[in-house]
Amino acid sequence: MKKHLIAPAFLALASGIGSTSVSAANLTLYCSAQEEWCQLMARGFEDATGVDVAMTRKSSGETFAQVKAEEANPKGDVWWGGTGDPHLQAAEEDLTEPYVSPMREQLHPWSIAQAESAGDKTIGIYSGALGYGYNTDLLAAEGLPEPACWKDLLKPEFKGHVQMANPNSSGTAYTTLATMAQLFGEDEGFEYMKGLHANINQYTKSGSAPIKAAGLGETTIGIVFMHDAVAQAVAGFPVKVVAPCEGTGYEIGSMSIIKGARNIDEAKQFYDWALSAEAQNLALQVDAFQVPSNMSAETSDKAPDLSSIKLIDYDFKTYGSSDTRKRLLEKWDNEVSVLPQ
Numbered sequence: 001m002k003k004h005l006i007a008p009a010f011l012a013l014a015s016g017i018g019s020t021s022v023s024a025a026n027l028t029l030y031c032s033a034q035e036e037w038c039q040l041m042a043r044g045f046e047d048a049t050g051v052d053v054a055m056t057r058k059s060s061g062e063t064f065a066q067v068k069a070e071e072a073n074p075k076g077d078v079w080w081g082g083t084g085d086p087h088l089q090a091a092e093e094d095l096t097e098p099y100v101s102p103m104r105e106q107l108h109p110w111s112i113a114q115a116e117s118a119g120d121k122t123i124g125i126y127s128g129a130l131g132y133g134y135n136t137d138l139l140a141a142e143g144l145p146e147p148a149c150w151k152d153l154l155k156p157e158f159k160g161h162v163q164m165a166n167p168n169s170s171g172t173a174y175t176t177l178a179t180m181a182q183l184f185g186e187d188e189g190f191e192y193m194k195g196l197h198a199n200i201n202q203y204t205k206s207g208s209a210p211i212k213a214a215g216l217g218e219t220t221i222g223i224v225f226m227h228d229a230v231a232q233a234v235a236g237f238p239v240k241v242v243a244p245c246e247g248t249g250y251e252i253g254s255m256s257i258i259k260g261a262r263n264i265d266e267a268k269q270f271y272d273w274a275l276s277a278e279a280q281n282l283a284l285q286v287d288a289f290q291v292p293s294n295m296s297a298e299t300s301d302k303a304p305d306l307s308s309i310k311l312i313d314y315d316f317k318t319y320g321s322s323d324t325r326k327r328l329l330e331k332w333d334n335e336v337s338v339l340p341q
Contacts, residue, residue, distance in 0.1 A: 028054050030063050031080050031081050032060045053270075077267040079258060084124065095259055098120040099268060107123075107294060111123055112124075123293075128289075129249075130249045131242050131248055133214055136240050138214075148242060163201055166205065182312055212232065231289055
């Protein structure tokens, strides 16, 4: 990452935060966004501040599990990216540290609302709507109808043609589960998940994997956040993006400082930098089509227009709570995943 991409004024702010000398500074970053974006954020922060970054990329559910497992001896400093629900659960379980950044005045209200709902232990860094994408070539070759709604995916002709992630490991898939519970009511939502299970060919570990498989022709339909489907289409794959007709949930991708972080000054330094427009604009270099939380950051003209999508009033506090999340995942394990396909 070139240093000139980071505004000089912000460099002064970033470099001045914390008492640790730059030459000896380190940061351990847990990242739950796409690999290329994670690498760009790590290298961009290094170039901006001189802090050495050790980055590990895992899905949201896996990162939450790691942070919880390391509670007695934290090894990470900052958890950046991934769906907000596990970040909220981490906040509730006191796995993360409250921090009020001086950058907050630059952020959209939905980003700050995420922070306030968690006692300032997390904050919104981007948002994106849930949906799915399908491979137009495969759909045509199989003579399948074009799906436009969630319930279209239950049709028997789509048996073996749908892929989604496992909600235990993937924040995307947990958002899908929580969306169905809110969109249709919990009982009907689980009936939906059971019907969908009959058409699933594979539950992946990563939330974005299903649409990558669809782009490559390995599956016909991938349930993902719409921006991930857009990325495949922009990359030249025959993928059409769908905003389901019934309405859909959405994520507020989040960032948290891990409680007991060994490099707390550098963690706060990264936190402030990551909320800047300059840092959030890096997303455009790796075709990440989420809506950024900094009001001055650029949103790609290819990104899904959230104002044109029928979004549910997603209850982040309830579905990000430890009790609700554990209960829904156990219910999915016991009532859905065990069914024959």
